[in-house]
Amino acid sequence: MPVSDAAMPQGTTSGPEPGGERGAGMMRAAPRTLSGWAEFGRLLRHLRRRAGLTQSQLGLRLGYHHSLISKWESGLRELPAPLVARLDTVLGTGGELGAAEARLRAAGSAPRPLTAVVPAPARPPSRPDTPAVRHLDEHGRPEPPLAADETATLLGFLDHQRATLAWKCEGLDEAGLRATVATSSLTLGGMLKHLACVEDRWCSHWLHGRDPHPPWDTVDWAADPDWDWNSAAGDSPRQLRTLWRDSVTRSRRLVAEALAESGPERLALRARPDGSRASLRWILCHLIEEYARHNGHADLIRESVDGRTGA
Template sequence: MTQVDEQGRPEPPLAADETATLLGFLDYQRATFAWKCSGLDAAGLKATVGVSSMTLGGMLKHLAYVESYWFIRSLRGGEWPPPWDAVDWKSDRDWDWRSAADDSPEQLFALWQEAVSRSRSVVTEALAGGDLGQPAKLSWADGQTPGLRWILCHMIEEYARHNGHADLIRESVDGLTGE
């Protein structure tokens, strides 16, 4: 049985195999991010800190993109789902961050939650057919190919890094603090 903390985050298992531990920590980081963004209106999701243009809304959209990139495109080798399939990344490399200002909180949360749900399904499917060492379908430009274990560790790092940013922004919006 998964324990849940006072913020509704699932605690990673204390004694489990490598797969359950990695997935537990990724879900914990996702839940931490959801907590930091929860209950905010459009103004709260557009708030910035200092000279940075980074917003919680931008992070929601960026992390939806990152989920889609690593699990749909890289691991599975699938086509980009909307809205990523229509983006001209060459003309606007920061489209995910910039365009979030035009989206409602409901749109941003739905986009991110759908991406997380798709990612979970892809990982479940991949693990049913192989282990953590299985290679992604897409290789990097230099010919190297990350494995599922690397992708999961990278996603934990991605969320942990952005959760630090989210801490600062959320505190500036309404004083909410906590790990």
């Protein structure tokens, strides 16, 4: 049965709403479908539904906002060749999208470098978890904004690091996620589980003072301080990726809530033993540091698995 697509957030537009604060009395022209890409979009929608994914779920796997997936499926945005290849991998299409893109290229509708425009709601003026414009690099990762405010810059760098981890783990089977380098016991699977734990620990447990989410709520950390790393060997690739993606989704929502309350100065609700509490600014910096450190490890492990390199 086809999976229903996630609805756009109320008030989300690519411009002023008719009758809104900035759009009273204005009429918007219908979006223009790009020549040749409507058929590609219909194929993408069919393959996504065949894979049992909503637009939000596919966007999460790729690191993009679901509104951009909707534009691709409607033929309103072109896709660069590297992103088409990623879609084929994520959806398990056997190269159907790549073949369709090759036909477009042969017909003169070759994709251009992509600038992903993520609409911002009219009210409030901006969403702290979704920068208005994101440029995507050759690996489909959102690049941090060059001249944004503090919050957008921090979130931009964090999302870039998250997308880097997803790229380093992309397409690997159980053996690939369990591979090690030299005498180190670090694995990409362990990295996914560890960073899922880090996301929940800082954005839920510390920032909002909540009890640990499963599976962390039943762990005896005193018996095994590295349980997140060690237990990953018993999890399937699907379980590890789902655990990490769910943690990231939850973190984005919780960080947005905290930012809406009092910005990056918002203090964690849970205090350290000495009574001190970290600010949201500190937490975001720490998450960036944590991801960047482990992505360096991920570079070496992935190269040892199949030769893939790149930072």
